[in-house]
Amino acid sequence: MLLEIFLTLALGIIIYLFLTRKKEETLPIEEGWWGKGQKPDYEEDTTVRPFKVETTEAELNDLFRRLDQARFTEPLENSCFQYGFNSVYLRKVISYWRNQFNWKKQVEVLNKFPQFKTKIEGLDVHFVHVKPSSLPEGRSAKPLLMVHGWPGSVYEFYKIIPLLTDPASHGLSDEHIFEVICPSIPGYGFSEASHKKGFNSVSAACIFYKLMLRLGFHEFYAQGGDWGWLICTNLAQIAPNHVKGLHLNMVSVTSMRFTQLLSILLGRYFPGLFGFQDEDVRRMFPFLKKGLYRILMETGYAHIQATKPDTVGCGLNDSPVGLAAYILEKFSTWTDPEFQKLEDGGLERKYSLDDLLTNVMLYWVPGCMVSAMRFYKENIGKGIGTQKHEKLPVRVPTGVASFPNEVLHTPQSWAQQKYLNIISFNFMPRGGHFAAFEEPELLAADIQQFVGRVEKEEPWSEKGK
């Protein structure tokens, strides 16, 4: 009798191990072609060409004409930002855009960092590449890939780049100096949009992987939030030997396990049982209000973009006023949900109008709102939790900077289900979704300390480059 039990147990364990072993598969690198029409027979041009943002009088005049003829709808009395972007404040923003915002000057600001384009898998990929201006004796810069999200752009990183490439000049420790590469996701900004359907986060990760190889980097760090979070996660899944460390300012868990569900129901009362810290409880509960209600209230845009991107983006590509309202609403609500109660959406509390409008121009000038929105359909159009990569873990050393006003809070115990090697998880004292844009110092400091931890385990290998 005992023998049978023993044999059954042994068999069970063997089967279990066999099944769990299967989960070790990495995400395969896809060979895609996203250009127009058929893929040509000849080899792709792999040169990296310098690029500068330019503007013309005609472009400006067209924008001004559209701003001048804007049609607004009076808001409901006492509605602030609760029905969306308040049109009384929108008029002020448009007036500033028309009369004070200096696009030519902002273009110079954009061009102060070197930019390039290169063709990968049929698409012209745009990126910013900033090397440190000077390096101390015997030191080398660590390559850091930083990926933006929606409705952001490479411009979100313009304040944090100097803190990473030249920390000494900004009063920070120069233990780690980086050279930063910020690509525009294909379909965003000056990166060409895919002509074929199916271009999702894994496709973007494959392209960025090829980009880093092309630039001569075999080991690099990756940082991201919003779509950047997902693309960098996929990068760590397809090329774990190349991604030295993965730093995220946003984490989302897309496959809901039973334990997570249980933790939602009971986590408030037995936090320790589910690995919740006090700060987790403070941010997550009451769950109906801070979780479920927040999701419903704030994900309308994702729902429509994941189903009808061409419809919703159409008017936004034709009306700069509509585009500004749609984008800036996020910079208000995702920076602090309480901003909805303010008549001006609290927009200028954390950002300057110049910075906000420069980001909007990076959607207006290239006319990329529709292609940017299509990314939602390609990634979540079939449903959340349905894609292969969502079920695969991440083994690369991971660091998480958890900002208090992020739209949804993910506690470490949940993140650990997917990110098996979290070596740093810090609660930030302030800041929301657009971390690099809003709190560059805090984010830079966290990246620095994360890299420090990674290096302690495994010092930077010179020959890898």
Place this chain on the structure above:
Amino acid sequence: MWQQILQSVRSFKYPWRSVILAPAALGAGGLLVCWLLSRRKIKTLEMGDGWWGSGERPPREKEDERIRSFQIETSDREIQELHQRLDQARYTPPLEGVAFQYGFNSTYLQKVVAYWRNQFDWQKQLEIVNQYPHFKTTIEGIEVHFVHVKPPGISKGQAARPLLMVHGWPGSFYEFYKIIPLLTDPAGHGLNEDVVFEVICPSIPGYGFSEAPHQRGFDTLAAARIFHKLMQRLGFQEFYVQGGDWGSRITVNMAQMLPKSVKGLHLNLVFISGGLGRLVSLLLGAYVPWLVGLTREDSRRLYPYLEKNVYELLRETGYLHIQATKPDTAGSGLNDSPMGLAAYILEKFSTWTDRSFRDMDNGGLERKFSMDDLLTNVMIYWVTSSIVPSMRFYKENLSQNPNTAPDARIGVYVPTGIAAFPQELAHCPRSWAKKLFKNIVVYSYMPRGGHFAAFEEPELLAQDIRQLVRKVEHL
């Protein structure tokens, strides 16, 4: 035993008998009266009151109740400005081979805009729009617009039955322009003239030529109450109501508020909220439909449930989600870009008419509708700048928990007719509708047609409305 009781009762002396019999009789009589009264007493929705104008409601002023004639006008300037915006439209090429799967296909949109710019004649369309008499009147602080069409000629002894028809989103009163003549002039269209209507089509406040509310909270109950006041102002104590989309919710609220005024309720879309019972019915219905009151046609339309209903609804309700949460943001660009507005609105006229149209490069738009009619409807939103207020209606109505809303527990007792169109967004079987509608006298499976029933299949809809009236009036 009975004999014994009778004997003992008869044997009582007089005072004893009356002591027992009188109260017994009173008791029985009282019970009878109570029973009769309870059958009459239907719970109704409270009407309440409202003020939707700017600022504070003026304290003593009595509202101006005059009904003013109204004609829709345009100007060269308005048309030129529209043309200029269409000329400067910026398009994004669609992905290869996706037809309407990602939304309105911009290659086809360019054709629509070219037609709009070069062939569509707004002045000519306005003549068509103005062929029926339009009016405006102030109710609860805002101007309410409506079309009021009386029968051209009516035979002796006949009375035109008043019929209130309420549109939805993204429609307008214009959707009824093909069905109106069939209802007001059946003889002129080969139909029996036993049932003739005078039709009133208002614009929901915030839509088209009705002023938008300036205050928060304008929901279907407020609209229902305003339309009741409108009908009373027009002198109608009893009338029929018809609606689909928001019109359905509003007319149902009207029947819940003042059932004695609503002679009959006709719907081409039924909103019914879920519950445990429905879930059970759904699960069982896949295997034993007859057990849960589902017909074969119901089964055909409902199953496979996940695919046909859950995924479909998720796929098609992005607009609802964003409009119910951020209407001012969603509508901002649409009020400024006519081509964006057209894409947003016409996408619904494609997909909600027939889901398979998503697989067509031109969205199948012109299969059931003429471009002139479609663009006239879009123009109504454009020239009145009403897209944002029309979207706010979603937030006002969907912000509360549907199970605790005031109208959730109130049954509908007026005679009801339901026309179930095959391509409607969600199918509601009669057995489910019965939970709310206690007096369904007509339930018809329509052979063809989608969400915009009056616009797409006016004859079929008119037939069903007339059938309801015949049943109600025992004709």
